[in-house]
Amino acid sequence: MIELLFLLFAAVAVGSAINVLVQKHVLYSSLSLIVLLTAISALFILLQAEFLAVINVIVYAGAIMVLFVFVIMLLNLPADEDGADRLRWLKLIGIPMGLFLLLMVARTVWRVEGTAAAPDLAGTPQAIGASLFTDYLLPFELTSLLILIALMGAVVFAKKEL
Amino acid sequence: MIPLNWYLVLGAALFLLGMLGFFLKRNVISLLLSVEIMLNAVNLTFVAFSSHNGQISGQIFVFFVLVVAAAEAAVGLALVIAMFRNRETLNVDRSNLLKW
Amino acid sequence: MNFLWLIPLLPLLGAVINGVLGKRLSRGTIGAIASGSVALSFAISLTAFLQMLRLPEESLPIVQNYFTWIQAGSFQATCGFMLDHLSGLMILIVTGVGFLIHVYSTAYMHDEAGFYRFFAYLNLFMFSMLTLVLANNYLLMFVGWEGVGLCSYLLIGFWFKKQSATDAGKKAFIVNRVGDFGFILAAMLIFWTFKSVDYVQVFTAAAAMPADQLGMIGTLTAICLLMFVGATGKSAQIPLYVWLPDAMEGPTPVSALIHAATMVTAGVYMVARSAVLFDRAPGALLVVASIGAATALVAASIALVQTDIKKVLAYSTVSQLGYMFLACGVGAYAAGVFHLMTHAFFKALLFLGAGSVIHGMGGIQEITRMGGLRKEMPWTFRTFLIGTLAIAGVPGLAGFFSKDMILAAAFVSPNFGKILWAVGLIVAGMTSFYMFRLLILTFTGRPRYTHHDVHHVHESPAPMLIPLIVLAFFSLVAGYVGLPIALSGTHELIGEFLHSGAPAPDGAEHVSVALEWMLMSASILAAGVGAFLAYLFYVLRPDLPGRIASAASALYSILTNKYYVDEIYDAILVHPIVVAAREFLWKFVDVLMIDGAVNGIGKSVRSLADGLRQMQTGYVRTYAGWILFGGVVIVAWFLR
Numbered sequence: 001m002i003e004l005l006f007l008l009f010a011a012v013a014v015g016s017a018i019n020v021l022v023q024k025h026v027l028y029s030s031l032s033l034i035v036l037l038t039a040i041s042a043l044f045i046l047l048q049a050e051f052l053a054v055i056n057v058i059v060y061a062g063a064i065m066v067l068f069v070f071v072i073m074l075l076n077l078p079a080d081e082d083g084a085d086r087l088r089w090l091k092l093i094g095i096p097m098g099l100f101l102l103l104m105v106a107r108t109v110w111r112v113e114g115t116a117a118a119p120d121l122a123g124t125p126q127a128i129g130a131s132l133f134t135d136y137l138l139p140f141e142l143t144s145l146l147i148l149i150a151l152m153g154a155v156v157f158a159k160k161e162l
Numbered sequence: 163m164i165p166l167n168w169y170l171v172l173g174a175a176l177f178l179l180g181m182l183g184f185f186l187k188r189n190v191i192s193l194l195l196s197v198e199i200m201l202n203a204v205n206l207t208f209v210a211f212s213s214h215n216g217q218i219s220g221q222i223f224v225f226f227v228l229v230v231a232a233a234e235a236a237v238g239l240a241l242v243i244a245m246f247r248n249r250e251t252l253n254v255d256r257s258n259l260l261k262w
Numbered sequence: 263m264n265f266l267w268l269i270p271l272l273p274l275l276g277a278v279i280n281g282v283l284g285k286r287l288s289r290g291t292i293g294a295i296a297s298g299s300v301a302l303s304f305a306i307s308l309t310a311f312l313q314m315l316r317l318p319e320e321s322l323p324i325v326q327n328y329f330t331w332i333q334a335g336s337f338q339a340t341c342g343f344m345l346d347h348l349s350g351l352m353i354l355i356v357t358g359v360g361f362l363i364h365v366y367s368t369a370y371m372h373d374e375a376g377f378y379r380f381f382a383y384l385n386l387f388m389f390s391m392l393t394l395v396l397a398n399n400y401l402l403m404f405v406g407w408e409g410v411g412l413c414s415y416l417l418i419g420f421w422f423k424k425q426s427a428t429d430a431g432k433k434a435f436i437v438n439r440v441g442d443f444g445f446i447l448a449a450m451l452i453f454w455t456f457k458s459v460d461y462v463q464v465f466t467a468a469a470a471m472p473a474d475q476l477g478m479i480g481t482l483t484a485i486c487l488l489m490f491v492g493a494t495g496k497s498a499q500i501p502l503y504v505w506l507p508d509a510m511e512g513p514t515p516v517s518a519l520i521h522a523a524t525m526v527t528a529g530v531y532m533v534a535r536s537a538v539l540f541d542r543a544p545g546a547l548l549v550v551a552s553i554g555a556a557t558a559l560v561a562a563s564i565a566l567v568q569t570d571i572k573k574v575l576a577y578s579t580v581s582q583l584g585y586m587f588l589a590c591g592v593g594a595y596a597a598g599v600f601h602l603m604t605h606a607f608f609k610a611l612l613f614l615g616a617g618s619v620i621h622g623m624g625g626i627q628e629i630t631r632m633g634g635l636r637k638e639m640p641w642t643f644r645t646f647l648i649g650t651l652a653i654a655g656v657p658g659l660a661g662f663f664s665k666d667m668i669l670a671a672a673f674v675s676p677n678f679g680k681i682l683w684a685v686g687l688i689v690a691g692m693t694s695f696y697m698f699r700l701l702i703l704t705f706t707g708r709p710r711y712t713h714h715d716v717h718h719v720h721e722s723p724a725p726m727l728i729p730l731i732v733l734a735f736f737s738l739v740a741g742y743v744g745l746p747i748a749l750s751g752t753h754e755l756i757g758e759f760l761h762s763g764a765p766a767p768d769g770a771e772h773v774s775v776a777l778e779w780m781l782m783s784a785s786i787l788a789a790g791v792g793a794f795l796a797y798l799f800y801v802l803r804p805d806l807p808g809r810i811a812s813a814a815s816a817l818y819s820i821l822t823n824k825y826y827v828d829e830i831y832d833a834i835l836v837h838p839i840v841v842a843a844r845e846f847l848w849k850f851v852d853v854l855m856i857d858g859a860v861n862g863i864g865k866s867v868r869s870l871a872d873g874l875r876q877m878q879t880g881y882v883r884t885y886a887g888w889i890l891f892g893g894v895v896i897v898a899w900f901l902r
Binding site for chain 2 (some may be wrong): 002003010013014015018019020024026029030033034036037040043044046047048049051052055056059060063064067071072074075085086087090091094095098099101102105106109110111121123127129131134135136139141145146147149150151153154156157158159160
C-alpha cells in the first residue's frame, strides 16, 4: 500500500520536474515547481517528517514561489526565445553526461542497505525544536543574521537609484 | 517500509533534472528554478537518511537548507530585476562580457 | 726576513692608488707614486739579498708561508714566498731595471692622455712578476704567470683606439694561453706524481727518483716537456714566438720592460727553478736545447732584413732567449740565468735607446728614414753603442762573458753538443751583423730624412737619458761576475752562486783552460766577422745589400716575410677555428638550439595559454557544463 503511494508521488515529482524544463513561459515553469514542492512534501510525510513537510509547503511553496511569481509578473516577461540558441552543442553533450552520472549514482546507491527495523522517529516539532535549540543553537542564530544580510542585499540591488 | 535506496534514486533523478535544466534553459529565472529543484532533491535525500538512521540531525539540516534557499532566492531575484533594468532581456547568454 | 711580502705588495699598492685616483692626480704625483713604490721594492729586495748573503748555505731557501690558500682533501696550496740565490737575483733585476724604466717612462709618456693608466698597469705588472719570481709553489707562480700575461695584453693594447695595437694585444694573450695550457697540465701532473705543488716538497721527492732514459717519455720527461710548452709561450720560442714582434705596437718602455728584460724571461726562470726535474729528464733537456738553438737561428735570420728599429730588437730578443734556453738545455742553468741578467741590462738599454730615437724623431721608426743621428743625439748614440757592443759579444763587456759561458757549456755537452755550439756561433755572428747594421744605419752616415718630415730632431730629456747611462754602466761591468776560470784563475762567481745543487750532466767533459781560450777566440772571431760585414755593407759598399737582395730574391722575400709563419698559422689554425665558431657554434648551437629552446618554451607556453583561455567564454551555461563534466569525472573515479 505504502509503496503505491510512494510511486504515485514519485511520478508526480519527476513529471512536474520535467515540466519545469519543458515549458516555454517561465510562469508555467514556476507553477510546475509548486506542484513539485507539494509532491516532495507528501514524500516527507511518508518519511515521518511532518514538521518539515508543512514547513516546506508554507515557506517554500508559500513564500519563495510567490516571490518568483511576483517578480515574473513585475517584469512582464514575454514568452521565451530570444533568437537561436548559440550553445546548441550543450544539449548534445550535456544530456548524455547527465544520464551517465545518474546511472553511476543509481548503480552505487542501489546497493545501500537500509536498517532492517527502522527505529521509530518522530519528526514532530518537539523533536526538532529540542535539537535545534540545544545542539544547533549557534547555526540557528547565524541563519537569522544570514537572512538579515540577504534582506539588505535584495533591497540594495533592486533599488532604482542607490 | 519503503527501502532507502528508492528514495536515493529518486533524489538522484531529481538532482539530475535540476542540473539539466540549469544549462539547457536560457532564461535567468529558469536557472533559479532549476537550482530550487536541485535543492529540493537534496532535501529529500537528507530526510530519507534521517528517517532510516533514526537521527534528527538530517531534518535539522534540511531546515537550514531551506533558510539558505530562501535567502538565495531573494537576492537572486533582486539581481534579476537589476539585470532586466539594464539590459531589457533576461537571456543569460547576453551577459557574456567576462570572457577572454 | 718576514718583510718579503712588501716587495710585490708595494707596487700593487701603487697600481691601486694610481688606478683609482689617477685621474685627479698630477703627472708628477703619479710618476712619483709609481716609481717610488718600485724604488722601495728595490731597496727592500737589496736588503733581503744582503741579509741572505750572510746566512750559511744550509739555511737556504728561506720560506715564508703567509696563509693557506687552498685546502681540499689532501691537496694544499699556500701563499708563500721563497728567497734563495736564484729568486734573490731575479728580484734585484726586476725591481732595478723596472725602476729605471719607470723613471724613463715619466718623460717618455709625458704627453699621453692615459698617463695614470699606463703607470697603474706598469705597477700591476711589477706585482705580478715579483709574485711569479718569489712564489714557493707552482700554483702561486702560475698566478704571477697569468698576471704578467694580463698586464702584457693591457700594455700592448695601451693605445686601444688603434686597431693594430688591440689586435697585437689579443694575439699576445691568445698565443700565451696556448702555452699556459701546457703549464696547467704540467702542474696537474706534478700534483699527481708528487702529491704536492710546493717547490721544496717536489724537489726533495724528485731528487729521490731515478732519472728517465734519453729515448723514453717517463713521468718526469712529460712534466718537463709540458712546462717547456708554457715556457715557449711566455718566452717566445718556436712555435709560439709570433706574438713578440707584434707586441712592438705597445709603447717602447713596455717593450723594454716586459718584452726584453722581465716577462719573457719568466720561462727561463721557470726552467732554471725546476732544474732538479729537468736534470732527470734528458729527453726534455734535448728538446729545450734544440728549440732554443733553432729559435735563435731563425729569429736572427729574420732580424737581418728588418727595417723597423723595434722589430730588429724584438727578433733579437727572441734570438737571445733562444740562447738562454740553449744554456738550460745543456744543463748550464747558471749560464742561462747569467745571460738573462746581462741581457736584461743591454736589451733594456737598446730598447730605451730606440725609444729615445723615436721620441727625438717625432714618432718615426723606420731606420731607412734615419741616419746621422749621432750629431743631434750624442748621449743616445753613446749608450746605444755600448749596448750594441755588449750584445755583439765584444770582449770586456757583459754580453761577451755570458755568451761565452753558454757556448762553452754547449761545446762540452754530450748530446749533439758540437752542433749546438756551431749554431750558437753562427747566431753570434749574425747578431753582431744586424746590431751593427742597426747602429750604422740609424746613427751614422748622411741623414735620409727631410726637414719636412722631422721638424726638430732633439736629444731626449734627462729622465730619459739617466736610465740609459745607468744601464750602459751595468752593460759594461756586469759581465765580471761571470769571469771564466781560464781568465780569472779563481771561481766562476755567478756559476757557483747559482749552483742549483744538481750534479753536472753525465758525460760532460771538463772545460780545460786551453779549450776555454779556443772557444773564446772563436766567438770573438764570429763577432768580428759580423761587425766587419756590417761595416762593409753599409759604409764601404752601400750598393752591396741591394745587389745581394735582388740576386737571392726568393730567400730575401722569405726572410722579409718572416718565413710566412703568421700566414701559415692563420690558414691552418685561425681560419678553421673562426669558421667553425661562426657557422657551427654561433649559427647552429646558439641561435637555433639555445635561442630556439628558450624562445620555444615561451612560444609553447603562449600557445598553451591561447588554447586554455578559450574556456572563458563568458556564458554561464558553459561554466555549468564544465562543472557537470568535473562532477562526472570525480564520481566516475570514485565509483568505478
